[in-house]
Amino acid sequence: QQQVKQSPQSLIVQKGGISIINCAYENTAFDYFPWYQQFPGKGPALLIAIRPDVSEKKEGRFTISFNKSAKQFSLHIMDSQPGDSATYFCAASSGGQGAQKLVFGQGTRLTINP
Amino acid sequence: DAGITQSPRHKVTETGTPVTLRCHQTENHRYMYWYRQDPGHGLRLIHYSYGVKDTDKGEVSDGYSVSRSKTEDFLLTLESATSSQTSVYFCAITTPRGAGANVLTFGAGSRLTVL
Numbered sequence: 001q002q003q004v005k006q007s008p009q010s011l012i013v014q015k016g017g018i019s020i021i022n023c024a025y026e027n028t029a030f031d032y033f034p035w036y037q038q039f040p041g042k043g044p045a046l047l048i049a050i051r052p053d054v055s056e057k058k059e060g061r062f063t064i065s066f067n068k069s070a071k072q073f074s075l076h077i078m079d080s081q082p083g084d085s086a087t088y089f090c091a092a093s094s095g096g097q098g099a100q101k102l103v104f105g106q107g108t109r110l111t112i113n114p
Numbered sequence: 115d116a117g118i119t120q121s122p123r124h125k126v127t128e129t130g131t132p133v134t135l136r137c138h139q140t141e142n143h144r145y146m147y148w149y150r151q152d153p154g155h156g157l158r159l160i161h162y163s164y165g166v167k168d169t170d171k172g173e174v175s176d177g178y179s180v181s182r183s184k185t186e187d188f189l190l191t192l193e194s195a196t197s198s199q200t201s202v203y204f205c206a207i208t209t210p211r212g213a214g215a216n217v218l219t220f221g222a223g224s225r226l227t228v229l
Contacts, residue, residue, distance in 0.1 A: 006156070034218075043204050043220030044157065089156055099145050099164055100208050100218050101172065104156035 003027055004092050006105025014113050019077040021108045023090035026071065030092040034102070035064065035075045038087045047088070048075070080112045117141045118221035120205050126227045133192040135224050137205030139185075145208035146188040147172075147218070148180060150201040157204065163188055195228045202226075 006023045013019045025033075034049035050057045050064040050073065057064045063076040077084055090105040117140035127133050137146060147162040149172075159172030161180040169180050177199060179191045192199055205221040 004156075009154075036220075041222075043206075043222050045220070046217050049217075091157075099147075099162050099170075100216060101147075101159055101162065102157075102218055103173075104158070106154055106156045 003103045004090060004105045006090050006108060008108060009106065010109045010111070012111045012113060013080045015080065015082060017080050017112075019080045019084065019110055019112070020074060021088055021090070021110070022072065022074045023092075023105050024070075024072045025092050025103075027092070027094070027103075028071070029094040030103075032093045032100075033064070033066065033073050034091050035062075036089045036091060036104075038089065038107075044089055077110075080110075082112045082114050085110060085112045118205055118207060118219065120203075120221040120224045122224060123222065124225050126229065127195055128229050129196055130194050133195050133226065133228075135190040135203055135205075135226070137188045137190070137221060139188075139207050141207070141209070142185055143207040143209060144185075146182065147206040147208075148178070148188070148190045149204045149206060149220075150174065151204060151223070152201050160190065160203075192226075195226075197228050200226060200228045 004025050035047045036044035037047045038044040048059050048062045050066050052068050061078045066073045088108045091102040093102045119138045121136045148160040149157040151157045158174045160178050163169045163182040181189045203224045206218050208216045209219045
């Protein structure tokens with residue numbers, strides 16, 4: 001059972017456009033929702049994260065939108081650049097300061113065309 | 115990669131042979147994790163550790179065992195490798211980010227092929 005469902009699997013966006021990746025979760029105990037970015041041959045790296053007490057978080061060109069009632073959250077990349085081409089994973093966890101047992105979505109391969 | 119070293123980085127082995135992957139951290143963090151990454155599945159937690167000799171199962175622990183005899187080392191063992199264990203394995207640690215937030219930080223990965 002996939003607790004975090006991510007879409008689309010792949011996405012092609014023109015340079016300067018907006019990239020949008022969506023995730024939905026099932027477990028209402030989740031209280032931490034990070035997005036990870038992964039380049040080929042590298043490990044995933046934290047991009048941005050949100051907790052359910054806010055509906056939006058912005059860091060530079062990256063924004064997370066969070067809808068608690070719908071149990072959905074999304075990543076928006078504004079002014080997408082070729083350097084943003086990577087695989088993106090959403091994730092979720094619960095448990096406060098203990099072990100961070102992140103549950104990941106399936107991943108989205110993003111390609112930004114120059 | 116935040117003081118995380120995985121070894122080996124690449125390994126090809128045959129079905130039925132034992133395999134051990136090593137994760138070494140230099141920053142004395144309490145929590146360590148092993149994930150596997152497969153197309154269409156994202157990353158899935160295999161086992162994690164919350165201290166020396168303290169480990170617990172994750173989502174996909176069958177066929178895997180772990181050990182942590184020192185704070186800095188977390189070993190993942192496949193007792194008898196199968197082709198379904200062909201994957202990229204990532205070690206991770208929980209690192210502080212400030213303001214009480216903790217971050218899961220990943221190593222560079224170990225690509226395992228079981229023939």
